[in-house]
Amino acid sequence: MEYVGRVPAPPLDRFIDDIYCLTGVPRHRRMNVPPMPSAHLFVNLGGPARLWDSDPSVPPAVIIDGWFMGVWTRRFLVEYPAQVRLVGVHFKPWGLSPFVGMPATELRDRWVPVDAVWQRALDRIRDQVGDTATTTEALRVVEDELRSRLARAASRGLGLVRHTGERLETSHGAVPVGALADAAGVSGNHLATLFKSHVGVTPKRVARIYRFAHLILSVDALGPVDWSDLAQTAGYFDRAHFSREFKDFTGHTPTEYLALRRRFPAERGFPPDSGPMPAE
Template sequence: MAEDPRHAPSRAPQPDATTVLVQHRVPADLGGEVIRIVGYRENGHALAHAVEMAPLAVPLIVGFGEPFRIALGRAPTADERYNSFTSGLYPGFVLIDSTGRAECIQIDFTPLGARRFFGIPMCEIARRMVQLDELGDPDITDLRDRLGEHGDWRHRFAAVETLLRRRLAAAAPRHGATAWAYQRILASHGTVRIGALARSLDCSRKHLNQHFGEEIGIGPKATARMVRFNRALTIARRAETADWAQIAADCGYADQAHLVREFRAFSGASPSALPSFP
């Protein structure tokens, strides 16, 4: 909730619900690690639904209002409530329900930026929802408490910037080989062969997978699939009428059936359902 943002607005807003999004410009010195900082407030009373499709961002959400109901790959239950939370990369779709009374600040990190900010192996938070209390991180707990005390966005954003700068300045540098491989996957739109990456780095695929688990959260193959899907999704959204066979060819899928399978895996629906998504 880069190009590939996570957020929590309704896919089908109810007539009595209004949503306020307050975008905060990411400072230049944080740009390589942070994708987006945004404030979010709902002023409604009707249940709303949203879907996130294979986002290539790691969000940190600090909530001040009603919690969201969130689940990975399926509809959330009434007990799956999250107010302040994070979630690492997940090669699939995320379903979000809101009562219309949520309020939060969201910081979207690049996967490599999240590794530096959190200071833990990204595989520990990948493929799952994580309440902030589970992290046991005093800095993050303190940020949540301080943001809750501020009633205006300006002071909230200032507190966020202060923590981001302090943590990232003290963080370990990026793992060079993994960062290079990740950038190659992005540059190739997910079509580079993982074996070729391993050979370029003079390491085994197993070794590369281990490093990706620690630094990115998921393996290089799953990462490449997400990147390729996001490219296909971007092309389709920009087209007046999506030519799925051509998109499949342009994005390196074996055929249109391959694209459809990937689309279902990452969005929970077929490509024909694209107009109903945000």
């Protein structure tokens, strides 16, 4: 598959990591996706995609048109169609809030049809992108839609959440949440309440996801991997805690994950392969 993405122009870049097109034949149809520090919008222009939650009590979903996904705190599995064509958005963890007009907790660990959030928008977007639009045109259509929906007035507390979230992003989750609350002049409980409203999870959970994402993306499967050193660098000072969290987030032990990564190396310059792993 080909991945073409770009960072949108300000002010969208405060909330969005990139807008991208994903096209072609997938090298692996089924991918196991660990928690990553982002929320998502997908506009599907190809065949149906299938999604499975790692929580067995949640029924699987077949996605034909498009869907939003808030921040995920557990892994899920996606099955691509045989021919992929979609336009997607990687939002920062707090990035959905000014576009959707609902508490982020309603999108946490969920996939929700686009029209359930943006009523009667999906057909219009798909018609504009169409079958013949170039990648540049498709990215522009989605960027224009996002720009038109960006809330004119920031909702209560979003500025503080964004500032705090950016510190977690740049530190890879290493800044203590208590220190962030103190620096902002608010209580830890108040900061957690704001994060739940705008991100869907607490700042402590966001820090965990950033920390794990940094670790998993730093693994170089082509050479020897010192898991103890990587874990300590990422801020895991308890090896047992690291091992439990790794298994919880990926479904594999570190050793099993490394073996999979060596069997199925990530494609350079192809972000969707950097964290997710083929599901056997």
